Amino acid sequence: MPGFELFGDEERKEVNDVLESGVLFRYGFDEARNGHWKAREFEVELSNITKAKHSLLLSSGTAADTIALQACGIGAGDEVIIPPFTFVATFEAVLALGAIPVFAEIDETLNLSPEGIKQAITDRTKAVVPVHMCGSMAKIDEIRNVCQEHDLFLIEDACQAFGATHKGKYAGTFGHIGCFSFDSVKTCTCGEGGAIITDDKWVYVAADQLADHGHDHIGENRGADGHPVIGFNYRTNELNAAVGIAQIRKLDKILEIQRKNKKILKDAIKDIDGVSFRHIPYEEGDSATFLTFLLPDETSAKRVNKALADGGVDSCAYWYDNNWHYYKQWHHLHTLTSINKLPQIGMENLPDYKNIKLPKSDELISRAISMQIKLSWTDSQLKERAEKFANIIRENI
Ligand SMILES: *Cc1c(COP(=O)(O)O)cnc(C)c1O
Numbered sequence: 001m002p003g004f005e006l007f008g009d010e011e012r013k014e015v016n017d018v019l020e021s022g023v024l025f026r027y028g029f030d031e032a033r034n035g036h037w038k039a040r041e042f043e044v045e046l047s048n049i050t051k052a053k054h055s056l057l058l059s060s061g062t063a064a065d066t067i068a069l070q071a072c073g074i075g076a077g078d079e080v081i082i083p084p085f086t087f088v089a090t091f092e093a094v095l096a097l098g099a100i101p102v103f104a105e106i107d108e109t110l111n112l113s114p115e116g117i118k119q120a121i122t123d124r125t126k127a128v129v130p131v132h133m134c135g136s137m138a139k140i141d142e143i144r145n146v147c148q149e150h151d152l153f154l155i156e157d158a159c160q161a162f163g164a165t166h167k168g169k170y171a172g173t174f175g176h177i178g179c180f181s182f183d184s185v186k187t188c189t190c191g192e193g194g195a196i197i198t199d200d201k202w203v204y205v206a207a208d209q210l211a212d213h214g215h216d217h218i219g220e221n222r223g224a225d226g227h228p229v230i231g232f233n234y235r236t237n238e239l240n241a242a243v244g245i246a247q248i249r250k251l252d253k254i255l256e257i258q259r260k261n262k263k264i265l266k267d268a269i270k271d272i273d274g275v276s277f278r279h280i281p282y283e284e285g286d287s288a289t290f291l292t293f294l295l296p297d298e299t300s301a302k303r304v305n306k307a308l309a310d311g312g313v314d315s316c317a318y319w320y321d322n323n324w325h326y327y328k329q330w331h332h333l334h335t336l337t338s339i340n341k342l343p344q345i346g347m348e349n350l351p352d353y354k355n356i357k358l359p360k361s362d363e364l365i366s367r368a369i370s371m372q373i374k375l376s377w378t379d380s381q382l383k384e385r386a387e388k389f390a391n392i393i394r395e396n397i
Pocket of ligand 1: 059061062063065086087089090131157159181182183193194
């Protein structure tokens, strides 16, 4: 997954353009910047890749999630359906807007399930945020149908799935907005960064204003004359954008290596009795940032995970016990512990996060292990890894 493994001259060249001009701001300074508009260039490149009409580079993926919800008009008291298997940023974005995260079950894709969404819909539901976890996509066609039937905004958190496709169409382009992260450990990195993409001009205009203090960006210079809305600062800058440009130009290469490496590891374990894999609705389009496999039960998954770590097969994650990516360990959310008073506190029907029951998700995640696919493994390292990986699973399953 990490683009930082392919880091070098290209990034240095782009960053040098910015350092030489001394213009770090993404807007204005037309003379001084020597023709370099790195943030804009990144956005053009991102639209070229995803075929989305509009792209907006932001300061982080969390900013992208937040702006996406806000640009769709999500605010205080609105319910937003999200999966329990995601990074904490997804619910943070919902909470930041005064809205209410509502968890729905995942399915064998390990992403939000269309059925789970249907069961979680209430009169207050405004949006659904499927998260394409670990680089593999949800059943996005069916999810889109559910959203259309119920007139809900569909916002894809594709932060971990940059470059993944479903039947040739890019993750992030199925709903009203798609969100990406370009933080330091994602498929491509800006150092810190994120982006939204959309085909909807008005959603884009709203996002563009919200991300920069509500400035309308019309007219000369930065076009900061009018303030159609109250905004915030989720801007990026030229340095981060410069790194990102060099990185997204390497996307095809990154995906190619990941897919090749993943296949070798998958083939090594696919015939072991009791091993199965998460369902990927369109496997060809998988970004292959991770190989995720399932063991027969929780005990066996824990045993295999420990044996892999003890045996020196690194880069594996057992999400069920992990306090970044699974709701079970999000104690701060369970208790709604915040420095200030959350607007949601006291709201009628706020879910009791301590006692959420998601048996289907628990059953799946308790059996799942993911191995992060690295770009830098040599052929011999990969061969050795595949053998060790298979042997340890066979002996401990
Ligand atoms: C990384 C990530 C984010 C947040 O991105 P940042 O750029 O780190 O703020 C949001 N959602 C998911 C699923 C992520 O993996």
